[in-house]
Amino acid sequence: MAQSEDIGGVAAEPSASLDWPKALRDAGLLALFTLGLSFPILAFRTRQDLTQGLVLDPRWGLVATVVAIAFFARLGWLVFGGALTRGAAAGAARVSRALAPVKPYAWIFRYIVLALLAAYPFLAVLFTGTGGALKWIDNFGIQILIYVMLGWGLNIVVGLAGLLDLGYVAFYAVGAYSTALLSTHFGFSFWICLPLAGIFAAFWGIMLGFPVLRLRGDYLAIVTLAFGEIIRLVIINWVELTNGASGISGIPRPTFFGLPFNASDEGFAAFFGLQFTPLHRLFFLFYLILALALLTNWVTVRLRRLPIGRAWEALREDEIACRSLGIDTVITKLTAFSIGAMFGGFAGAFFAARLGFISPKSFEFMESAVILSIVVLGGMGSQIGVAIAAIVMIGGTELLRELTWLKAVFGPSFDPTQYRMLLFGMAMVAMMVWRPRGLISNREPSIVLHEKRAIGGDMVKEGHG
Amino acid sequence: MSVSSGDAPAGVKPPILQVEHLTMRFGGLVAVNDLSFDVARGDITALIGPNGAGKTTVFNCITGFYKPTAGRIALYRGATPKPGTLDALTNSPRRFATGDDGGIFLLERMGDSEITARAKVARTFQNIRLFTGMTVLENLMVAQHNWLNRASGYSFLGLAGAKSFRDAEAQAVDIAVQWLDRIGLKGRADDPAGALPYGDQRRLEIARAMCTGPVLLCLDEPAAGLNPRESAELNEFLMSIRSGNGTSLLLIEHDMSVVMEISDHIVVLEYGTKISDGTPQFIQNDPKVIAAYLGVEDDEVDEAETELEK
Numbered sequence: 001m002a003q004s005e006d007i008g009g010v011a012a013e014p015s016a017s018l019d020w021p022k023a024l025r026d027a028g029l030l031a032l033f034t035l036g037l038s039f040p041i042l043a044f045r046t047r048q049d050l051t052q053g054l055v056l057d058p059r060w061g062l063v064a065t066v067v068a069i070a071f072f073a074r075l076g077w078l079v080f081g082g083a084l085t086r087g088a089a090a091g092a093a094r095v096s097r098a099l100a101p102v103k104p105y106a107w108i109f110r111y112i113v114l115a116l117l118a119a120y121p122f123l124a125v126l127f128t129g130t131g132g133a134l135k136w137i138d139n140f141g142i143q144i145l146i147y148v149m150l151g152w153g154l155n156i157v158v159g160l161a162g163l164l165d166l167g168y169v170a171f172y173a174v175g176a177y178s179t180a181l182l183s184t185h186f187g188f189s190f191w192i193c194l195p196l197a198g199i200f201a202a203f204w205g206i207m208l209g210f211p212v213l214r215l216r217g218d219y220l221a222i223v224t225l226a227f228g229e230i231i232r233l234v235i236i237n238w239v240e241l242t243n244g245a246s247g248i249s250g251i252p253r254p255t256f257f258g259l260p261f262n263a264s265d266e267g268f269a270a271f272f273g274l275q276f277t278p279l280h281r282l283f284f285l286f287y288l289i290l291a292l293a294l295l296t297n298w299v300t301v302r303l304r305r306l307p308i309g310r311a312w313e314a315l316r317e318d319e320i321a322c323r324s325l326g327i328d329t330v331i332t333k334l335t336a337f338s339i340g341a342m343f344g345g346f347a348g349a350f351f352a353a354r355l356g357f358i359s360p361k362s363f364e365f366m367e368s369a370v371i372l373s374i375v376v377l378g379g380m381g382s383q384i385g386v387a388i389a390a391i392v393m394i395g396g397t398e399l400l401r402e403l404t405w406l407k408a409v410f411g412p413s414f415d416p417t418q419y420r421m422l423l424f425g426m427a428m429v430a431m432m433v434w435r436p437r438g439l440i441s442n443r444e445p446s447i448v449l450h451e452k453r454a455i456g457g458d459m460v461k462e463g464h465g
Numbered sequence: 466m467s468v469s470s471g472d473a474p475a476g477v478k479p480p481i482l483q484v485e486h487l488t489m490r491f492g493g494l495v496a497v498n499d500l501s502f503d504v505a506r507g508d509i510t511a512l513i514g515p516n517g518a519g520k521t522t523v524f525n526c527i528t529g530f531y532k533p534t535a536g537r538i539a540l541y542r543g544a545t546p547k548p549g550t551l552d553a554l555t556n557s558p559r560r561f562a563t564g565d566d567g568g569i570f571l572l573e574r575m576g577d578s579e580i581t582a583r584a585k586v587a588r589t590f591q592n593i594r595l596f597t598g599m600t601v602l603e604n605l606m607v608a609q610h611n612w613l614n615r616a617s618g619y620s621f622l623g624l625a626g627a628k629s630f631r632d633a634e635a636q637a638v639d640i641a642v643q644w645l646d647r648i649g650l651k652g653r654a655d656d657p658a659g660a661l662p663y664g665d666q667r668r669l670e671i672a673r674a675m676c677t678g679p680v681l682l683c684l685d686e687p688a689a690g691l692n693p694r695e696s697a698e699l700n701e702f703l704m705s706i707r708s709g710n711g712t713s714l715l716l717i718e719h720d721m722s723v724v725m726e727i728s729d730h731i732v733v734l735e736y737g738t739k740i741s742d743g744t745p746q747f748i749q750n751d752p753k754v755i756a757a758y759l760g761v762e763d764d765e766v767d768e769a770e771t772e773l774e775k
Contacts, residue, residue: 299624306623307606307614310599314607317596324528324588325608326581326677335620445600447634449642449654459657460598 023078031071038066117290121283130279137282139398142289142354146347147394149293151374151386153343156300158372159381160309161336162316162463163213164221167228168371170208171201171341173363175348177235180248180358190254194349201345204231205338213333216319228368235360247359254353256284285354292350296343297383303339305446312336313381313446316463370394373424377431379438380462388439396423478505479545481681481713482527487536487573489522489737496522498737500536504681504730509707509714511724513748514734515757520717521591523734524685527715528588529577536573540584542680543567582611587679589670591686591717597659601650601669604658605641608676613637644672648702664695668702675706682706684716688723696720700727725749733757 043063044056116123124136154168175197182188182196212223235242242248253261259268261281268284269276303309311332314322322329352358370393378389400416400423407414435441441457482504489497497519504510512520525531527538539551544566554562554569561570561583570584580586596604606613616633617623623630645651648668653661658669667687674682687703688696700723706712718724724731724745731748733741735757741748748754 302624303620306617306620307610308617308620308623310603310607311610311614313599313603314596314610317598318594320530321590321594321596322607323530323577324581324590324594325610325673326578326587327607327610328578328582443598445603445655447600447602447606447638449602449638449651451655453655455598455600455657459659 023075026078027071027074030074031067034070035063035067038063042066121279121286125279130277133279134282137279137286139401140395141286142282143398144391144394145286145289145293146351147371147374148387148390149289149296149347150344150371151378151390152293152296152300152383153340153347154371154375155340155378155381155383155386156303156312156343157336157340158375158463159379159386160300160304160316161312161333162380162461163333163336164217164224164463165337165340166221166225166365166368166372167208167231168224168340168344169363169365169367170228170231171205171344172348172351172367173231173235173360174201174204174341175345176352176358176362177242177248177348178345179349179352180251181241183252183353184248184250187252190252190349190353193353194346197349198342198345201348202338202342205341206334209334209337213330213337225365225368228365232360232363232365235363242360245360247357247361249357251352251356251358253281253356254284254288285350289350289354292346296346299339299343300383308332308335310446317461370424373428377427377438379435379440379442379457381443381460382438382440385438385440393424393427396427478507479541480504481506481541482715483537483539483541484523484527485537485539487523487526487538488534489519489526489531490534496737497526497533497734500734500737500739502732502739502742504713504715506541506713507707507711508729509703509716509727510730510732511728512715512717512732512734513719513724514740518734519737520734521685522737524588524683524715524717527572528586528683529572529575529580533573538572540570540572540586540681541567542570542585581677581679585678585680586683587674587677587681588683589674589685589687591689593663593666593670595658595666595670595673598657600655601645601658601661602638602641602654604669604673605644605676606637608673609637609640611677640676644676647705648672664691667691667695668699671702671706675710675712679712681713681715684714684718686717686719688718688720691720693722696723699723703727 043059045059047055047057049055120141121133121137124133124141128136150168150172153171154165157163157165157168178197178200179190179193182193183190188196208224208227212220212227215223236245238244255261256268259271260266261268261278261284263276264270267276268274268280274280304313311322311327312335314325314327315329315332315336319329322332351362374389374393375386377393378385378387397417397420400420403416406416431438437457437460441460442454443457443460444454445452480503484503485501487497487500488495500519500523502510512523514520522531526533526536537555542563546567546569550562551569554571559571560574560579562568570580572580572584572586575584581588596607599607613633614620617630618627642651642654645654648665648671650661650665650669650672653665658666661669667690671682671684671687674684684703688699691699703714703716704727707714716724716728728745731741731743731745732739733748733751733754740753740757741751743751
């Protein structure tokens with residue numbers, strides 16, 4: 001007993017009385033483990049010599065660096081980790097205490113965020129100039145907002161109804177391809193394609209949902225994953241309709257009530273007497289996706305307070321109890337699936353019109369995984385958590401592109417974007433350790449009698465299918 | 466067609482539920498064997514028997530969670546129908562027949578949620594199934610989903626914030642608050658259901674089932690895990706449901722202080738077969754019931770064996 005306490009003591013309460021030999025042994029073991037792991041991965045670089053033969057270049061320096069980093073990181077954690085965790089907890093408590101009197105004014109905060117979002121393109125121009133703003137509005141603003149919207153759409157399915165959907169990107173693809181096909185074949189404008197894309201995606205949600213939703217848990221996840229892949233493979237192989245892997249180009253861009261964003265005399269700039277700049281289109285796209293995302297949020301928040309939203313959450317909590325209360329679980333699941341799909345379809349329509357070109361490459365499983373991890377990282381069911389997670393995940397990926405100075409450290413062939421998945425994984429591990437229920441795990445009641453109180457994440461179930 | 470209600474008639478009250486020749490097989494195992502009994506309107510009927518006698522299986526058949534292998538389960542809502550209507554319905558492919566003054570529902574043909582929504586049979590579970598992450602009030606609101614969802618215009622009127630829906634929601638909250646008052650949980654309406662003590666969770670689950678507006682309430686071991694004081698409170702609560710709401714009750718229970726005190730009629734099951742059926746006094750003195758619960762004397766076993774050998 002005493003011994004096992006001692007062993008646990010090193011990891012859990014290090015700074016109380018640090019046992020140096022144990023800590024060193026622990027860190028040494030981790031270093032050894034890292035060596036074992038990195039040996040087959042990092043130790044040799046393969047290349048072809050002039051005679052096309054395979055040459056192994058040993059990279060023992062790199063292995064040694066990685067092992068040393070692991071050793072000292074572990075040792076550092078054992079020495080300072082406890083104090084760090086305690087400090088962070090105390091800091092969080094202090095912040096929440098300090099915020100307590102501010103809480104009744106939380107709505108002000110919401111308006112500040114909205115105002116900042118509305119001013120974002122202008123701020124970007126102000127701080128980075130016309131040239132720099134292109135990147136900040138497009139890569140950060142629009143790109144992140146697309147994922148915020150997709151995250152919010154999937155949040156209905158996964159976060160509220162508790163149905164694990166690994167093929168959400170299928171609906172995104174349906175929306176994008178229906179917009180692309182309708183506009184290139186029939187000349188429909190973006191504003192007609194947008195609602196149609198939502199309707200088609202919702203329709204597909206129902207089509208896929210009917211056979212699938214009697215499954216639960218892992219089975220549902222596998223089948224939705226398969227459906228996501230089926231849609232992608234159909235798109236690749238049905239060349240006559242979709243042009244296969246080469247994709248569809250020449251999708252008309254959205255217009256401002258019929259005014260195209262170009263330099264012509266009928267264009268937006270000429271009509272308003274402005275000097276033409278590509279920024280106009282970006283501003284427009286930014287506000288368009290902002291409006292679509294806010295619409296998604298508005299509908300979700302409203303639906304959550306309606307009987308249907310409460311039924312979704314009840315379904316996530318206990319499906320059998322739902323059936324005993326006379327709730328038709330098939331219809332309830334289908335509504336969640338199809339409404340989630342509809343917002344995916346809207347986002348897809350926007351995606352197609354924004355780029356003017358789509359190909360099956362954009363709708364791979366990785367996209368579903370990214371959207372799902374945004375929802376899980378944000379805290380299932382939490383709107384604000386999903387938005388923050390999308391900013392962190394997508395903004396973080398975009399920021400990697402900016403880290404060109406790292407080339408000075410790691411050599412000119414270093415490409416930081418290649419480490420995207422590594423950072424994803426690290427974010428997930430960090431989340432598992434510190435916030436296993438997502439960034440914002442508290443649930444807000446949908447109806448209140450006396451006083452609104454958040455429900456702790458440990459009470460809320462995650463759903464089982 | 467009427468089924469005799471066993472060895473002792475339970476009174477002359479018209480039945481609300483008639484179970485006839487109910488049989489449920491799981492592969493080779495016969496869980497319920499040719500069971501027939503009636504639940505009289507306005508009665509509290511108890512289903513008792515040793516562990517594994519098939520009581521919960523009967524419940525699951527009545528509430529649609531299992532499809533019975535054979536048998537008929539008829540529920541009457543409103544006035545007792547004319548003779549012959551039940552057989553006419555049974556011979557038709559329909560699942561239920563409703564009129565102005567009620568209806569007949571063939572529960573063995575209906576699905577679980579349909580039984581609660583249309584036939585108005587509600588149930589609770591042996592292991593409490595509350596929505597633990599939702600508040601007490603939300604639990605009672607979910608129970609009123611069907612009519613509220615219609616009132617919200619299948620969410621369209623609700624999304625638009627129509628006044629008719631807001632009124633309906635206020636009415637639903639009123640109903641929920643009335644039930645919270647009756648179970649003494651009004652002060653905890655905004656607490657998550659999972660944070661309530663066990664006895665409160667039991668009462669909340671019953672109140673939640675009642676919020677569906679049932680004519681027949683099926684309770685699976687409502688007194689399990691309650692202390693004597695809580696059991697007595699539960700008795701009072703169940704009696705008030707019967708008298709105040711006119712709901713008939715069917716309950717499975719092992720706690721004899723509950724069963725004997727509040728039941729009007731008891732059905733005893735052993736190994737899936739009915740061994741006795743009657744008033745509490747009748748059941749208490751029935752030698753077959755005593756034998757099933759306490760075991761039998763050795764000479765009685767001998768007697769039975771010699772009878773078999775004949």
